[in-house]
Amino acid sequence: xxxxxxxxxxxxxxxxxxxxxxxxxxxxxxxxxxxxxxxxxxxxxxxxxxxxxxxxxxxxxxxxxxxxxxxxxxxxxxxxxxxxxxxxxxxxxxxxxxxxxxxxxxxxxxxxxxxxxxxxxxxxxxxxxxxxxxxxxxxx
Amino acid sequence: xxxxxxxxxxxxxxxxxxxxxxxxxxxxxxxxxxxxxxxxxxxxxxxxxxxxxxxxxxxxxxxxxxxxxxxxxxxxxxxxxxxxxxxxxxxxxxxxxxxxxxxxxxxxxxxxxxxxxxxxxxxxxxxxxxxxxxxxxxxx
DNA sequence: AATACAAATGCGAGAGATTCTCAAAAACAC
DNA sequence: GTGTTTTTGAGAATCTCTCGCATTTGTATT
Numbered sequence: 545x546x547x548x549x550x551x552x553x554x555x556x557x558x559x560x561x562x563x564x565x566x567x568x569x570x571x572x573x574x575x576x577x578x579x580x581x582x583x584x585x586x587x588x589x590x591x592x593x594x595x596x597x598x599x600x601x602x603x604x605x606x607x608x609x610x611x612x613x614x615x616x617x618x619x620x621x622x623x624x625x626x627x628x629x630x631x632x633x634x635x636x637x638x639x640x641x642x643x644x645x646x647x648x649x650x651x652x653x654x655x656x657x658x659x660x661x662x663x664x665x666x667x668x669x670x671x672x673x674x675x676x677x678x679x680x681x682x683x684x
Numbered sequence: 685x686x687x688x689x690x691x692x693x694x695x696x697x698x699x700x701x702x703x704x705x706x707x708x709x710x711x712x713x714x715x716x717x718x719x720x721x722x723x724x725x726x727x728x729x730x731x732x733x734x735x736x737x738x739x740x741x742x743x744x745x746x747x748x749x750x751x752x753x754x755x756x757x758x759x760x761x762x763x764x765x766x767x768x769x770x771x772x773x774x775x776x777x778x779x780x781x782x783x784x785x786x787x788x789x790x791x792x793x794x795x796x797x798x799x800x801x802x803x804x805x806x807x808x809x810x811x812x813x814x815x816x817x818x819x820x821x822x823x824x
Numbered sequence: 825a826a827t828a829c830a831a832a833t834g835c836g837a838g839a840g841a842t843t844c845t846c847a848a849a850a851a852c853a854c
Numbered sequence: 855g856t857g858t859t860t861t862t863g864a865g866a867a868t869c870t871c872t873c874g875c876a877t878t879t880g881t882a883t884t
Contacts, residue, residue, distance in 0.1 A: 669820035680809035
């Protein structure tokens with residue numbers, strides 16, 4: 545038993561964001577820790593409610609955007625509809641999206657990252673964040 | 685006189701999309717040709733109305749998404765709010781966004797493009813489209 | 825140039841995602 | 855515990871974008 549995340553881990557993360565520890569936030573963070581996909585706000589809400597039926601939509605949005613603002617959660621808009629979330633604590637990676645199935649493959653390329661920095665520097669900038677997404681189709 | 689785009693250019697582009705030539709579409713395409721920024725739908729509408737007050741919001745959205753669907757216009761969602769548009773006829777490029785001012789610098793890197801293809805191939809995919817955005821801050 | 829038919833338009837209603845308002849409830853410092 | 859500040863839930867509001875439909879317009883054909 546126990547791929548259940550330790551409550552103290554959730555608490556640390558919430559504290560790190562400078563927020564008060566509430567039951568709702570603990571639950572939402574726990575959902576994010578457990579998620580191995582990239583749920584949107586509605587999916588986070590549904591999953592959170594399975595653990596605590598009282599959690600509201602407003603709180604879900606508020607928590608996700610508060611954590612996102614502090615850099616503890618990453619927000620993606622792969623398609624134009626709902627934003628999708630993941631913990632930033634997970635190692636950095638970019639996304640390859642299978643346009644047929646919607647499946648997402650995560651990848652990293654130190655080489656690309658290096659080139660990105662060079663390009664930004666050449667224009668007099670430093671990179672705060674970046675987004676690299678490859679919309680692909682299976683070969684064959 | 686005349687950084688005004690020739691009407692026939694607008695017409696060709698609309699025809700290429702398999703659409704009927706209408707006054708509204710000519711105006712909207714003209715706005716896109718003239719734009720050197722990446723206007724959102726509302727800005728396109730405002731600029732178009734300066735030339736033809738009768739253009740509706742619905743037509744603006746419909747035209748932009750029709751052209752986008754045919755690959756003649758590119759749609760970006762740099763931030764999570766409104767989508768921003770640019771003519772696809774312009775040479776391909778990626779974007780560096782100044783997070784302080786909102787200014788957008790366009791760039792290309794053959795090197796990065798090559799690496800992207802390699803990565804996709806390694807996973808058994810071919811790239812249909814990609815998105816690379818660097819969110820940056822001025823150094824100094 | 826008149827006709828006919830499909831396609832496009834404007835308007836306002838509607839949908840989806842997200843944010844806001846505000847009174848009540850819960851967290852934290854003392 | 856008490857007091858202060860933050861957070862919450864519920865629903866209204868907002869923002870972006872799409873849709874339905876009656877009317878108008880483009881275009882191919884007489």
